[in-house]
Amino acid sequence: MSRQPLVAGNWKMHKTVAESEAFIQGLLPRLTTADNVDVVICPPFTSLEAMVDSTRGSRVEVYAQNMHEEGSGAFTGEISAAMLSELDVHGVILGHSERRAYFGETDEALSNKVVAALEAGLAPMLCVGETDEEREAGTTEDRLRIQITEGLSRIDDAQLASVAIAYEPVWAIGTGKVATSEQAQEACAFIRSLIAERSEEAAAAVRILYGGSAKPDNAAELLALADCDGLLIGGASLDPESFGDMVAAG
Ligand code: 13P
Numbered sequence: 001m002s003r004q005p006l007v008a009g010n011w012k013m014h015k016t017v018a019e020s021e022a023f024i025q026g027l028l029p030r031l032t033t034a035d036n037v038d039v040v041i042c043p044p045f046t047s048l049e050a051m052v053d054s055t056r057g058s059r060v061e062v063y064a065q066n067m068h069e070e071g072s073g074a075f076t077g078e079i080s081a082a083m084l085s086e087l088d089v090h091g092v093i094l095g096h097s098e099r100r101a102y103f104g105e106t107d108e109a110l111s112n113k114v115v116a117a118l119e120a121g122l123a124p125m126l127c128v129g130e131t132d133e134e135r136e137a138g139t140t141e142d143r144l145r146i147q148i149t150e151g152l153s154r155i156d157d158a159q160l161a162s163v164a165i166a167y168e169p170v171w172a173i174g175t176g177k178v179a180t181s182e183q184a185q186e187a188c189a190f191i192r193s194l195i196a197e198r199s200e201e202a203a204a205a206v207r208i209l210y211g212g213s214a215k216p217d218n219a220a221e222l223l224a225l226a227d228c229d230g231l232l233i234g235g236a237s238l239d240p241e242s243f244g245d246m247v248a249a250g
Pocket of ligand 1: 010096168172173174175176211212213214232233234235236
């Protein structure tokens with residue numbers, strides 16, 4: 001089965017609305033290559049509506065960076081799935097390692113977020129990945145198994161392929177220390193094998209992305225890996241030229 005590559009930019013806590021607009025005006029003219037790559041930007045909440053408007057009619061899809069698992073309630077500072085789908089947001093990143101590390105995001109909460117996103121018609125992108133200590137201790141696969149098994153525990157096998165998985169080793173994020181091709185391929189293949197334990201069909205269809213110091217000069221090599229179907233890019237997605245180059249590598 002051929003899986004359409006997905007190249008996504010996670011802006012994290014960067015860009016005001018004005019800066020987001022400047023980015024998208026710089027990016028759109030650069031997306032001239034064949035549209036056989038799905039292009040996603042993940043701006044902060046405050047820029048979502050403007051980015052949905054500015055990308056309408058283009059091939060760029062807009063994802064949020066997080067959402068709450070409940071439909072509504074006394075959760076000051078949080079955003080629900082319905083609030084995102086009302087804005088015509090296409091999808092949502094769930095379980096980024098920064099949210100897990102700094103905001104106490106648990107696999108249990110994520111399993112509910114995946115359900116809530118799908119119910120609202122949002123495409124979830126579930127992030128997983130081991131820390132430096134876990135890789136050194138040889139427990140990478142244990143960590144990935146827990147994150148994948150628990151994160152996807154509340155959805156049916158038929159829904160598995162609707163979730164994109166982003167493999168982001170924590171030690172590679174923002175460090176300039178990209179995983180080697182062997183490390184990235186091994187982890188992406190392992191994640192696919194975990195999906196295959198539930199459904200071979202879903203495993204063949206599910207998109208698995210790599211993230212962590214992906215840059216224009218390593219994008220093509222990562223995208224060529226058998227089990228890597230895309231990139232989740234932090235720093236290098238903030239500039240339309242470098243992000244556009246990475247889309248072109250897909
Ligand atoms: P960098 O590309 O800046 O390493 O960030 C990766 C990331 O966390 C994307 O979600």
